[in-house]
Amino acid sequence: MDNTFSSCKIDDRSLIAFIKREIHNLALQIGFTPHRAAETDIIVAELTSNLIKFPGRGELLYRSHQTDGKNEIEIYCLDNGAGIDNVFKIMSDGYSTSNTLGQGLGAIKRLSNDFQIYSMKGWGTVQYVKIRDHADYQIPPPGPGLNFSALSVNYPGERVCGDGYFIKHSPKGFQILVGDGLGHGSNANEAVQLAIKAFQQSKATEITVILRGIHEAVKKSRGLVATIAAVDYTTETWNICGIGNINTRIYNGLDNKTYTPYNGILGHNIPRTLNSTTVPYQKHQIIIMHSDGLRTRWNLNDLVSIIKQKPSLIASSLLKDNIRGTDDATVLVGKIN
Template sequence: MDNNFFFGHKIEDRSYLSFIKREIHNLIAKTAFSSMRAGELDIVVSELLSNLIKHAGSGEIFFKLSDTENNSKAFEIYCIDNGPGNNNIGKMMKDGVSSSNTLGHGLGAIERLSNFFQIYSIAKWGTVAYAKILMDEAQKKIVLPRKDIHVDTLQVCMPGENVCGDGYQIRKINNETQIFLGDGLGHGPNAHEAVQKAIEAFNECQETDPTDILRFMHQKVKKTRGLVGTIASYNHTKKEWKVCGVGNITTRFYEGLTSKKIMSHNGIIGLNIPSFLNSHVLSDTDYQHIVMFSDGIRNHWDLHQYPGILKYASPIIAAAIFKDNARRNDDMTLLMGRVN
């Protein structure tokens, strides 16, 4: 699982667009994207940025290159704005429909050229959009594997930093899928070092219970400034979760709009953890989401405030939460997973 964060830019007027498109082009030029696929990606980016300026006036974008399961690359991009929004985005997706006297082909082109694209909007709230473009298999839409855990993560550095003090990792061991999310104390290089050492320990540990993994991790990161972290482990045979955390990583399980918050133990991994740790055990249910986030995301939100959001994929849900609750004065990570 790749652990690279999203590059972020605020867009305040049209003069920003050429700089951002050039930055994305330079990023893609380092990969094996074909010239044709790179051109299609450029169209997607141009349409997203143009729509943001045209309809909202300003906003934010986040983008990165990520690894795929077949050792290829994918380009991911979020667009987030606080503009007027639209309660009938389905109508706007149709070619020829425009609210700004244009040809109305923009959203349709983005959908056709992306391997995955969704957009969510509420009148007087704004809009979030997410697109993913695969380097290979340009004509195939993304299909989620069944009987597996699919995870999407929106991770952004504290503004002004070029390394992230948050980190996450996913691994499969025996019949379990385990998710780790950590937050090094503070931010910057020292926080980044702490969370990367924790990820190394997580990958190295042969234990399967989250409590045992955290104890192992605690010993391995003692020479760092320390971190907070949570491990969620899903047993595919028992169809149940075990979750244990130390510090202020928040973990919630959503079953529809009903949520259950998992309490973490007090302490700092690498400095002081309780002598007694216990895991919370939860059964898997249909349409269940696990949401984990660092303290760069405010805790006081609920999915009830986003009408129809559960019809959308995890990146859109994450983007809506991020839009309203990112503190933007710390590293920010929001991880969403579900069992297919």
């Protein structure tokens, strides 16, 4: 298991059986019972058949993962179709727009442990599904502090991702690292994994010191760009510092600001002087960090009520609209509760 999502473009009905088999086998590998794997099949079949039936094409992102010692499968379903007028209405079992039984989204919600959907007319739809090994497990509501979701996808054709992220928590706060190894493939992956290891092992609290430690740790690798955003609960501040082109933006309601990193490459050349930017830490903020696998000219205010949605829907909406397809891509979205 890792943080990377596999991707499958669904543009033909023949692919439905293939992706069902892939995710079914994945479910069995991580310990799902045959019955729970069969319920997962139903979810995947509904998601993919709806892609063919309505927009005609779309994309499924999926991975196995472990949270709090529980095995789970996460699935994102993205499309650029006509969108849905009334999401609440079509969530009801028995509602149909195509003379079928009308059990699609209702079945997905009933069989999954978490189901979220966001749609806008003329824009398309994003859906998020979390399937635990026990159907009756209740996902607890997010507690105070950081509630986040992240999506990492490989450059097309690569088996590993050159992007990565890690979050460290302590009683005094938390630190977020997002990194992007130069290029893509195994060498980029090696660089970002070395950076994550150095980040995990660092005892420093000053993020500029941590970045210098990462710089030393990755000198024998291809190198990477990275940003650290850290929160101190005592001072109620963010401290943000980055080297290279990781995009970092914080929303306070409809207002937002982008924090510019230093020029350079960790492992090769970094500025002699590094200073972090201090920002007030407040409830209801949204922090977004992403690699250059996504375009930077986006604005959440263009998507109706998206800031009210959970991080998973914000992250997948940004990925859907802005992925370049020419590199690995990572987007991390955190909301402060």
